[in-house]
Amino acid sequence: MLTTSLGWYCYDAGLQAQARSYFAEAWNAANFTADDVLASRTLSNMCRQAVDLNKGREAVRFAQLAQTHAKQWQAPHRVTALLAIREAQGHARIGDAVSTENAIRQAWRSWSRGESDRDPDWTGFLNQAELTCLEGMCRLDLGQAARAQKLLARSEILQDVAHSRNRGMCLGYLSIAALKGGDVDRSVAATKESLRLIEGGMSSTRAVNQLKIVHDKLALHHRSSGVGDVLDQIRAKVA
Incomplete structure (x- = not known):
């Protein structure tokens, strides 16, 4: 969790190579320990960075993989909303309007279902x-x-x-x-x-x-x- 946070801080500071390195390390740790919560969070971060780096297809892949992990821990609606809008950003970056619309609708459907005491702190901004x-x-x-x-x-x-x-x-x-x-x-x-x-x-x-x-x-x-x-x-x- 600390490593993926470090990756986000580097991303926010514009240190993209360092951010990718931390994200990759966190993702490897998540896979090694079968930590689906950590995988969901890290892949969401990686997706956001990929959008900024104009890597739309990579962003979509990260978002969809994050959604697969989210299903494993029955993630609450705020998480599924975040991952859906992340996927939408990836589709939008490559100009796929239909897929973008579908993902945006899914994001709002999930978000409208409200908060939960299971919401992780990394979705609090949404x-x-x-x-x-x-x-x-x-x-x-x-x-x-x-x-x-x-x-x-x-x-x-x-x-x-x-x-x-x-x-x-x-x-x-x-x-x-x-x-x-x-x-x-x-x-x-x-x-x-x-x-x-x-x-x-x-x-x-x-x-x-x-x-x-x-x-x-x-x-x-x-x-x-x-x-x-x-x-x-x-x-x-x-x-």
């Missing part, structure tokens, strides 16, 4: 706001910009103060979705709010890296009102 954000990310990968923007905007509103890092990530994706939908003003507003969170003490390498992506996409609209100022603010934070 509130309504986060699941909405993850669906929005899937829609964005599928090129459904308007639908993605609507979902990401809703997620940003729903997210509580305790999950400001997740909210910061959501704002980054919202900015990109808005740009793809031609809404530069909404993109600028989302970016400014993300910057405000960072200035307020929210620290996340992933959020900062997301701002770098936003910067490059906003730069294409540098003549639009307010864009120049926000580009300067991003450069001041991520330099």
Whole structure:
């Protein structure tokens, strides 16, 4: 459990090679000890990383294998919801809209069945706001910009103060979705709010890296009102 946690910390810090090494070690330990709970958690982490590394097929394989392990310990609904939305992210990354839709529906069905005293702590982040954000990310990968923007905007509103890092990530994706939908003003507003969170003490390498992506996409609209100022603010934070 410590090793898979170390893998997640490395992933969150952008140390992807180290993260993969820790995840592989944790997965081997899970297989050696027949620990299906650990296998489910580790494969979920590996799936999320694979999506970020643009390895969609690998992500799907990890998610489906995690679901096989989850069945072995009769995992509660929060776990099956998480693994389903992870699978959806993998399908979305390779542009498989039908499989993405099916996995998203399964995720929401499982999530709607409620919490359980058997829910592991590593699913505690999966509130309504986060699941909405993850669906929005899937829609964005599928090129459904308007639908993605609507979902990401809703997620940003729903997210509580305790999950400001997740909210910061959501704002980054919202900015990109808005740009793809031609809404530069909404993109600028989302970016400014993300910057405000960072200035307020929210620290996340992933959020900062997301701002770098936003910067490059906003730069294409540098003549639009307010864009120049926000580009300067991003450069001041991520330099």
